[in-house]
Amino acid sequence: MEKNYALKNAPLVKILGSGIPPIVLIVALLAFWQISCVVRDIPTWMLARPTAVGGALASGFGALLPDILSTYANIIIGFALAVAIGLAVAILISSFSLLSSALTPLIIALCCIPMVTLVPMMMLVLGTGPNVKIIAIIIQAFPLVNLNSVVAFLNVSPERLELMQSLKANRVQSFLYCVFPDGIHGVFTGIRLASIMAMVTGVSSEIIGGNAGLGSRIIYFINFSKTADAFSCIIYIAVLGIIIYGVISIIESRVKW
Template sequence: MTTRLKLAPWIATIGLFVFWELVCRLFSIPEFVLPAPSQAMAALIEFWPAIWQNAFYTFWVTMVGFAMAVVFGLVLGLVTGASALVYSAIYPLLVGFNSIPKVAIVPVLVVWFGIGTIPAVLTAFTISFFPIVVNVATGLATLEPELRDVLRSLGARKVDILLKVGLPRSMPYFFASLKVAITLAFVGTVISETVAGNAGMGHLMLSASSSFRVPLVFAGLLVIAVMGVGMYAIFALAERRFVGWAFRGADAA
């Protein structure tokens, strides 16, 4: 059973690529419309130095924006989760801000900071902090009333309740949000690089598509997807490692 579970994602992924390859060959789809995976792989190998350079750039820009989102999201989540007043005050603002398409902010960021790294970092940050805030705040708000009574009657300070009960309880929510946030951060970076960048995967793919090198565009998309899956896997491992207690029964089942 476990081996089947472990094999399943590989089989599904390989199956998708085989299907894609077959469709392209069977219907002789031109490569400037939809390149087959083999053509994308060929482009990946051919342009590897450029792809590697830009992927590395996109990766660290994403990491910086994501790190900012983690710090900011955790702090804001703790504050909103701990205080009903702050929660009701800023929640509408947060939801409103999150509803704004981040692609619309990029030009403003460019006006403020110029084309390049800073708008990309900030786009990754603005797109990925929201799930962290919401999850941490939710985790804090789930303190059982009985337990709150126990702690109150002990004369526990708010800060003790927050650190010893609230924060640990919100950690599973926090780690779950990291998995969402990291993939969003990649989206943010690439958006910014596409709209207003002079480096990175977004920039590379934009240049490639404007010269009809569609296989290269798809090679870029695959690289971004691989980076996203890789980071997701790392945070999924960290989640198991740090908040394994929240997965009781999942292993036994």
């Protein structure tokens, strides 16, 4: 019993233990996909086989690189700005109740409008360059950071606020020593949700207009029935999602209490 416990906690076993199940699952799914395509003889133009997608990933990387970089840059810049703006507005809203009542309905509205409906109109004004995409990402992602942070900042326990009051801490001190660290988990919930929104909005605004970025490439490849290349674009998008998620997790584990 004790030996078993020790084995479970050995570092190597831990790392392999956390890495092995997802890898096994992914390999199994890919195998199922490949076998289904081969057995039922599905044509590549309808559904590419994993091996074909692998080939497209290897051969198409050079040609896709500008689009990958453009999509990655838009999403990362838009997401970073959304986090900064969301947090700044949350600090203002949670400190001044008048601002809160004025801004909150607007922010909730922004959160609910699907950006896909607004982007074409924004493109009429701003063109199809990266600006419009970054703006779309900010508009869609910052409310999530904002709303979650505001809730977290306003839900600080009254006793902790009494402590700050009993020390006659000023607003800034009270925020830095008490409200912000107390609400940090809520802030990270918002940031995680916002990262998903940023991915969705970034790629879908590329699908809507312009000819740069992985979103527009996917449409292009599908139009020519190059499904393997379209899948390779999707994989690049997934990689970015995993990178962003990983970075958020690392930062969160650093500030966790």
